[in-house]
Amino acid sequence: MFSVFSDTEYYILIPGAVVASLIAYAVGWVVYALWFHPLARYPGPRFAAISNIWYAWSWTSGRWPTIMKETHDKYGDIVRIAPNDLSFITPQAFKDIYGHPVKGRKLFLKPEIFWKTLSVPGILFIMDPKEAQEKRDLLSPGFSPKALRTQESVIQNYTDQLVETITRLSVKENKTIDISDAFNWVTFDILGELAFGESFEAVKNAKTHFWTSVITSANFISILPGLLMRLPILKLASPWFMTKEQEGIYDMHRRLTMEKIRKRIELGDLAKDDFFSHVLKGEMSEEELASQASTFMVAGAETIAIVLTGITVFLGQNKRTFDELKAEIFSAFKDTAEIDGESTSRLPYLKAVVEEGLRLFPPVSGLPRVSPGETIDGEYIPEGVIVMAETRVMGRDKRNFSDPDTFKPERWIDEKHTMDRRLTNLMFYMGPRGCMGMQMAHVEMRMILAKLVFAFDWELVDPKYDLLRECRQLVQTQRAAVPVRFSPRCA
Numbered sequence: 001m002f003s004v005f006s007d008t009e010y011y012i013l014i015p016g017a018v019v020a021s022l023i024a025y026a027v028g029w030v031v032y033a034l035w036f037h038p039l040a041r042y043p044g045p046r047f048a049a050i051s052n053i054w055y056a057w058s059w060t061s062g063r064w065p066t067i068m069k070e071t072h073d074k075y076g077d078i079v080r081i082a083p084n085d086l087s088f089i090t091p092q093a094f095k096d097i098y099g100h101p102v103k104g105r106k107l108f109l110k111p112e113i114f115w116k117t118l119s120v121p122g123i124l125f126i127m128d129p130k131e132a133q134e135k136r137d138l139l140s141p142g143f144s145p146k147a148l149r150t151q152e153s154v155i156q157n158y159t160d161q162l163v164e165t166i167t168r169l170s171v172k173e174n175k176t177i178d179i180s181d182a183f184n185w186v187t188f189d190i191l192g193e194l195a196f197g198e199s200f201e202a203v204k205n206a207k208t209h210f211w212t213s214v215i216t217s218a219n220f221i222s223i224l225p226g227l228l229m230r231l232p233i234l235k236l237a238s239p240w241f242m243t244k245e246q247e248g249i250y251d252m253h254r255r256l257t258m259e260k261i262r263k264r265i266e267l268g269d270l271a272k273d274d275f276f277s278h279v280l281k282g283e284m285s286e287e288e289l290a291s292q293a294s295t296f297m298v299a300g301a302e303t304i305a306i307v308l309t310g311i312t313v314f315l316g317q318n319k320r321t322f323d324e325l326k327a328e329i330f331s332a333f334k335d336t337a338e339i340d341g342e343s344t345s346r347l348p349y350l351k352a353v354v355e356e357g358l359r360l361f362p363p364v365s366g367l368p369r370v371s372p373g374e375t376i377d378g379e380y381i382p383e384g385v386i387v388m389a390e391t392r393v394m395g396r397d398k399r400n401f402s403d404p405d406t407f408k409p410e411r412w413i414d415e416k417h418t419m420d421r422r423l424t425n426l427m428f429y430m431g432p433r434g435c436m437g438m439q440m441a442h443v444e445m446r447m448i449l450a451k452l453v454f455a456f457d458w459e460l461v462d463p464k465y466d467l468l469r470e471c472r473q474l475v476q477t478q479r480a481a482v483p484v485r486f487s488p489r490c491a
Contacts, residue, residue: 043079086381116229188212194275196293352411353409354449369387
């Protein structure tokens with residue numbers, strides 16, 4: 001038999017058929033995603049419903065909180081932000097997604113599509129709940145009240161060094177100080193001592209150590225695998241997301257972390273209670289310890305530096321609030337040596353300032369979980385759907401807080417202020433995967449703020465500095481420079 005088509009016609013028909021099939025598939029997917037998908041009834045951007053591109057663009061834009069607020073303002077409390085993802089902004093949704101599974105409820109697990117990493121995962125990135133609990137049990141003694149009392153001397157030491165360094169720079173050298181960097185120095189020195197047994201000497205040298213300067217980039221790169229799982233086509237653009245230089249920085253960061261962990265292992269089981277003094281008996285490999293240390297640095301140093309930066313800006317822009325905080329601290333202390341974790345816990349306005357800073361400028365938001373087939377705020381969500389509660393949006397929702405964009409610490413003290421008190425400590429989340437270091441973070445922030453207020457007056461170089469505009473905000477905020485002039489109070 002003779003062929004019906006010539007070779008030339010085959011070369012035309014086969015590509016045409018492929019193109020037609022792709023078009024038919026795309027049209028079919030769009031129809032299914034918009035009208036027949038289990039999430040089709042939820043509102044949201046049409047492009048987000050049919051493609052992960054909208055999510056990927058929003059997440060990597062540096063404007064994630066702003067985009068999410070605008071999206072929720074337009075579409076409501078439940079928004080479809082990807083073909084298989086929903087975002088919630090009600091307090092009950094936050095509790096249902098992240099809380100302990102009570103009354104027969106199923107646990108919401110961490111999805112690989114977000115939490116997959118390049119290396120051995122630290123405690124935050126372990127997806128299996130049993131493994132996570134085992135690691136948590138090993139690490140939790142380093143965060144116990146007993147350990148915190150021992151660790152407080154480390155916080156005291158480096159905070160006092162910070163006061164000395166700011167005094168030297170502002171008085172003797174007449175310099176303005178990037179307070180964002182200064183908080184990076186002190187929080188990483190503290191965590192370096194507690195995780196590695198040695199600080200980075202950043203406060204003493206008034207200079208950000210290389211290891212800490214790249215940790216934010218390293219953290220972003222480490223969670224790119226989850227984004228690439230969501231949108232494989234991004235692999236074609238991977239040179240844009242991870243250049244050879246960035247990849248080299250990440251590799252160097254891991255090598256330096258391993259070096260520091262090996263030094264810590266050589267120190268052995270120290271008499272003091274640092275993070276790893278209880279787990280140096282073979283329970284974790286060097287690689288695991290290195291990953292835990294990196295996680296602690298991001299979760300326990302960078303986040304605190306972010307919140308303290310925000311609070312410094314808010315105080316610099318609110319004279320009445322600053323004056324009230326000064327009055328409380330001056331009435332409580334005669335000497336900086338009196339400022340510690342216990343004494344600052346008795347200062348209601350200082351504690352309220354910290355809470356208000358956490359509300360207005362939380363360092364993290366939008367941490368996804370996967371629905372096990374459960375209700376969220378009374379709404380049944382099918383198994384396998386990725387869900388999250390947007391804490392940054394919740395913290396600025398007028399239904400939860402009156403006058404939500406204003407820095408008002410008194411709202412945490414005076415009950416006449418309308419607010420949803422379930423939203424305390426949003427940054428630390430809750431439930432079986434909640435932050436182990438919450439108490440330490442509060443102690444550290446209170447002590448650093450109290451000592452700075454006791455020692456200095458300060459003003460912003462730019463009184464109208466806009467935190468949300470200047471700082472890139474992904475899942476974790478990336479700090480921007482904040483120039484501040486400090487004036488010592490007295491010798």
